[in-house]
Amino acid sequence: MYQVSEEYLKQTKRKVQTFRLTGTVNKIAFTNHDILSGSFTITNQCSEQNDVKIGSVYIGELKCTFKPDLQVPDWTNAQIIVSEGLLIDGTAWEDVPLGVYTVSEANDTEYGVDITAYDNMARFNRSCSVDITIGTPYELLTLACTTCEAELGMTQAEVDALPNGTESLSLYTENDIETWQDFVFWVAQATGTIATMDREGKLVLRSYTQNVVDTLTNHNRFTGSKFSKFETRYSGLSCVNMADDTTSYYGSDPDNYLTYNLGSNPFLQYGVDSYKEQIRRAVLTALLQIDYVPFETSCLCGAMYDLGDIIRCTDGIAPGKLGCVMMYDYTFNGGYKITGFGSDPALATAKSKTDKNLEGLRNNVSTNEILFFNYENASAIQIGDGESKAIIDIRFTSSVSIGVLFQAEILLEATATEADVIGTIEYTLNEVTIIGYNPTETWKNGKHILSLMYMLMIEENSINRWLVKLNITGGSIAIAQGAVRAVIYGQGLVGTVEWDGFITLEEKLTQIALKDAIEVSKALTCTVIAGLIDVERNVVEEQLQTIQVLNQISVGNLLEKTEIRWGIASWTFTTESECTYSSRYVTIDENMFKLASTFVNKSTNESIDRGMMNVVKLDSTEFESIQSAIVSDVLNSVSENGDTEQVVKYLLWSEDKYYTIQDNVVSEIILSGDTLRAADFETHGLDTAPASDYILQLESPKIYKWTTATDTIQDTMITIKAVPHPQIIQATCDMSDVSIYGITGATAIHEGINVKLSYDAGMTWTEEEILTDALEGSMLQAYESVGQSKILTIAFIVSTVTDSLTEFQYQFKNEEE
Secondary structure, three states: OOOOHHHHHHHHHOOOEEEEEEEEOOOOOEEEEEEOOOOOEEEEOOOOOOOOOOOOOOEEEEHHHEEOOOOOOOOOOOEEEEEEEEHHHHHHEEEEEEEEEEEEEEEEEEEEEEEEEEEHHHHHHOEOOOOOOOOOOOOOOOHHHHHHOEEEEOOOHHOOOOOOOOEEOOOOOOOOOHHHHHHHHHHOOOOOOOOEEEOOOOEEEEEOOOEEEEEEOOEEEEOOOOOOOOOEEEEEEEEEEEOOOOEEEEEEOOOOEEEEEOOOOOOOOOHHHHHHHHHHHHHHHHHOEEEEEEEEEEEOOOOOOOOOOOOEEOOOOOOOEEEOOOEEEEEOOOEEEEEEEEOOOOOOOHHHHHHHHHOOOHHHHOOEEEEEEEEEOOOEEEEOOOOOEEEEEEEEEEEEEEEEEEEEEEEEEEEEEOOOOEEEEEEEEEEOOOOOOOOOEOOOOEEEEOOOOOOEEOOOEEEEEEEEEEEEEEEEEEOOOOOOEEEEEOOOOEOOOOOOOOOOOOOOOOOOOOOOOOOOOOOOOOOHHHHHHHEEEOOOOOOOOOOOEEEOOOOOOOOOEEEOOOOEEEEEEEOOOEEOOOOOEEEEEHHHHHHHEEEEEEEEEHHHHHOOOEEEEEEEEEEEEEEEEEEEEEOOOOOOOOOOOEEEEEEEEEEEEEEEOOOOOOOEOOOOOOOOOOOHHHHEEEEEOHHHHHOOOOOOOOEEEEEOOOOOOOOEEEEEEEEEEEEEEEEEEOOOOOOOOOEEEEEEEEEEOEEEEOOOOOOOOOOEEEEHHHOOOOOOOOHHHOOOOOOOEEEEEEEOOEEEEEEEEEEEEOOOO
């Protein structure tokens, strides 16, 4: 995040803000009055829009329309330098630079000059002819910047501190580098970072971290925010060995999250196996820092966030976990939209395992060779009138993203019961049915040939299933054993004789006739329990478990005099139910939702002229009231300086002033220079951490700890006993089932809970009311009020430490009046 003052940060949290734009076009000054209202936007990103990536080198884009009054003699390659100003307390402006851009396109319109400009990352889009080079990341980046007439915005020490920062990286001769943008991409990936331009137009690399730069509550966000239910994490990576076209995999412990594919990084190829593992695992260590919730939100704040900044969103539907700014869309006087991307580790397990299974298969593939996957039906197929059956089922593996061709020929015999037998084909790829293309044939009685062809687009590093179903009407068809011949072929496919681990089971259940009347539960649950079995190639054993209804009747044979009524009788919400709330402020105690009362903030390290320093913060606005704030060292955070005794000192900070404690009074100190230095701790520092009474006298204080140690410092934490602001536990009740005709009752086990309802997925809300009253009023009428969707959003509000919610239940009407 761009370094702004504390006053600036406070102003961004207020509801009313005033902004301005100032800048130059080829040194000709302009302001926001020279720009058409609503036209000034800046967009940039550092990752793909479906995952967290390293090495990204995206180009930032600025668009706006300058009014005709701004006279610029020549817009060709004009340089734009622009800043945004925020009015602080209605008296002074604080400006934040937005970057340096070069005009790429300028068009005259009736409203003025419409321009599109790009940041200096575009300079690296030049042809790169370097085949052989070696150097540290700093030397490689300096070479790229010098060649492309750009500046490097990092010192050698800053680059050396990155993963592999001091390694001499050799460029593999046979590589796919075409531009210097590609060159920078591979260097950034080798250091586990992203590449972007800073606000001065200089190239910088940024690492993914866990350091939170700001917190956004629901009061700071616009409505319409989105937060995923999962966190994106990596636990392994794969890298192609370009010398022999194999893939090496490196995992952490535990290895149960996403796998990152480095591809063919030309800077991670040379050396013995142990050295290659060392530099690749250094990248994995950087990836282990990624633990972010994908999100999308907008806020009315200054453009202070940078790509790679870590934001914590709390309250409302926000999970209170960390999100990383991977894309921003800034509009002057229109808000600042920030987005974080990512994949669900739970849903990506198969893909991660695919990467691991592909290890060693790459020596079977060449992008210039065509591989064939053949299919022949092992048994005869009969399809009757109105039936649909799979006639082709092919599994195949691809190492690259490419198009492959499917062709098939089926010999069949048709028997018509009407004028013609009609056969319709349905294609399915990876369990997704292809819509809009269903070849249809008509046959008379007799033998026929059905020919099929389809072009498939396949993703890289994927195991795929291609399924072809044939739907028959107007008669039946018979296909003899071996009469289906199909093939999928293309470049980049991977061949293996090993079993791929998939077992396909299919069972057809015929209609069961039930007679007379015995009433069984309205909710019938069938549970399938799978256990480990020893697999032999052609042997499958099956066990069927008895179904139990109401734990009373064991249904193993045909029931006599039985009537089963289906329907959803009730909806129950407990601490085990799916819902959204801030885990920082709401806790679950003895199966009850309650307000949390204890909070722990941990320190972050900051630079100082001598020794080491960290700081821990307490945001007073985060809580309704604070009872105590105890500062201590983090357990198991042990200094590595051995037996050498180190000096430790403390100082306090609040509202841009530094404090110590003299004669039991919190007293302001005067710094020895422009910034906090070691000498200030030696002169004014406290020998022990300040007590809670002194800390709570200050507004949103910070506690600085300094030590004479030069390599490590014990982490500091502050344990806060406080009452947070009222919190929302948001749940969704789906009453759209056809068996539900209304609400007959609403009950709750609670103490002092308030509630409000939304009939439009959280866009608008009813007035907040006491839950006890709502149980007899608005909550009983919710079915009629919710509209056609029948989806009710409930916000349970926990306001005090004595409030609790154990259970809420709706009883439904299952018969139409």
